[in-house]
Amino acid sequence: MITTQETLARQASLSNATTAIFATLGLIDLALTAVIGSSVAPPLIVSLGVAALGLITLLALAPARRGSRGALTAIVMTGVISAVLAVPALFLAAPTWVMAVEGFVIVATITALVLVHRQSRRPA
Numbered sequence: 001m002i003t004t005q006e007t008l009a010r011q012a013s014l015s016n017a018t019t020a021i022f023a024t025l026g027l028i029d030l031a032l033t034a035v036i037g038s039s040v041a042p043p044l045i046v047s048l049g050v051a052a053l054g055l056i057t058l059l060a061l062a063p064a065r066r067g068s069r070g071a072l073t074a075i076v077m078t079g080v081i082s083a084v085l086a087v088p089a090l091f092l093a094a095p096t097w098v099m100a101v102e103g104f105v106i107v108a109t110i111t112a113l114v115l116v117h118r119q120s121r122r123p124a
Contacts, residue, residue, distance in 0.1 A: 021112040029054025083109035
């Protein structure tokens with residue numbers, strides 16, 4: 001099989017559903033900065049780090065849609081890091097809404113990663 005740059009770009013681009021999931025996750029990461037200074041806020045460095053992950057995710061979406069493997073890698077990595085950072089909230093004495101949001105982040109990230117994996121395995 002001859003692989004062209006066009007074939008590689010097609011395999012690396014994001015579907016509409018995957019883009020929507022990652023965009024939602026990026027917006028959630030940014031929105032969680034609203035709890036800075038409250039009693040349920042994580043340490044400031046964690047809040048700012050999660051906000052940076054959300055910003056990177058949102059900025060990388062357009063290039064990933066156009067087929068940039070680097071942007072897709074950035075989105076996948078920021079999603080995984082964000083989901084890993086969400087895990088402790090499920091085991092701490094966090095408010096119910098925090099546990100629900102973090103649970104959504106984890107499930108949505110896994111869903112998006114499965115969609116990316118399936119799309120990359122499809123024949124061009």
